[in-house]
Amino acid sequence: MTTDIAPLIDERPDTTPAALQALRGDSLYFNVAGSGPTFPVAQRSAERFRTWLNEVGMFGHVGYAAYNAALEATRADLAAALGDPDGSARVALAQSATDGLNTLIAGLAIPPRSVILTTLEEHGSALYPLRRRAELGDDLREIGWHRDPDRFLEEIRSGSRDGARALVISLVSCKTGDVLPVREACRIAREAGAISIVDAAQALGQVRVDVDDLGDPWPQMAARAARDRRILGP
Numbered sequence: 001m002t003t004d005i006a007p008l009i010d011e012r013p014d015t016t017p018a019a020l021q022a023l024r025g026d027s028l029y030f031n032v033a034g035s036g037p038t039f040p041v042a043q044r045s046a047e048r049f050r051t052w053l054n055e056v057g058m059f060g061h062v063g064y065a066a067y068n069a070a071l072e073a074t075r076a077d078l079a080a081a082l083g084d085p086d087g088s089a090r091v092a093l094a095q096s097a098t099d100g101l102n103t104l105i106a107g108l109a110i111p112p113r114s115v116i117l118t119t120l121e122e123h124g125s126a127l128y129p130l131r132r133r134a135e136l137g138d139d140l141r142e143i144g145w146h147r148d149p150d151r152f153l154e155e156i157r158s159g160s161r162d163g164a165r166a167l168v169i170s171l172v173s174c175k176t177g178d179v180l181p182v183r184e185a186c187r188i189a190r191e192a193g194a195i196s197i198v199d200a201a202q203a204l205g206q207v208r209v210d211v212d213d214l215g216d217p218w219p220q221m222a223a224r225a226a227r228d229r230r231i232l233g234p
């Protein structure tokens with residue numbers, strides 16, 4: 001029998017390798033992105049909630065309230081994971097990192113023909129919308145990463161001197177797994193008045209991701225733009 005209580009999230013799911021194996025036992029799959037098989041523990045939890053929602057009716061007062069409460073709990077969880085426990089209102093949920101990056105990059109409120117800095121370590125989900133902006137007139141500088149932070153930061157500095165209005169950078173490279181010097185790069189960009197977009201898709205859960213590591217105090221406009229429009233995928 002269906003109750004009015006939404007299925008609770010399992011706070012301590014089984015995360016042993018065997019429990020996370022989504023495919024049949026005779027196959028091995030190296031999960032690289034959101035398009036891979038979903039972990040069974042997450043799949044079951046989502047299906048339990050969806051089945052319940054379907055039974056009580058998504059847009060009834062019970063279903064809709066529970067749905068909104070689950071989204072709010074997810075935003076609060078993410079804000080806490082990012083070192084900003086009171087920041088749930090600053091988190092917007094997206095379908096995927098691709099969705100979030102496209103929205104952020106296409107929505108950059110900067111003057112036409114701006115200099116935008118990025119790295120050659122970025123995922124296609126950032127490079128495609130950036131190159132589209134370049135086709136439309138922005139001056140996109142794709143900076144190579146040679147495992148030499150000083151050389152890299154010098155190029156960020158040089159682009160900033162040229163009046164860069166935005167920086168798009170991954171915290172952990174999806175190509176090499178290298179942790180890029182994001183904190184310093186964002187500080188340089190911020191001091192030059194540029195907005196930073198940090199792609200933490202490979203970082204969250206692997207290395208510490210803390211919004212304050214990106215360097216408080218933020219100039220007001222950069223802070224509002226970068227923090228309030230933070231969009232996260234799974």
Ligand SMILES: Cc1ncc(COP(=O)(O)O)c(C=O)c1O
Nearest residue numbers: 032033034096097098123174201
């Ligand atoms: C650094 C990085 N950004 C973005 C993405 C795209 O992620 P999604 O599959 O959530 O769109 C990936 C996928 O692996 C990635 O590694």
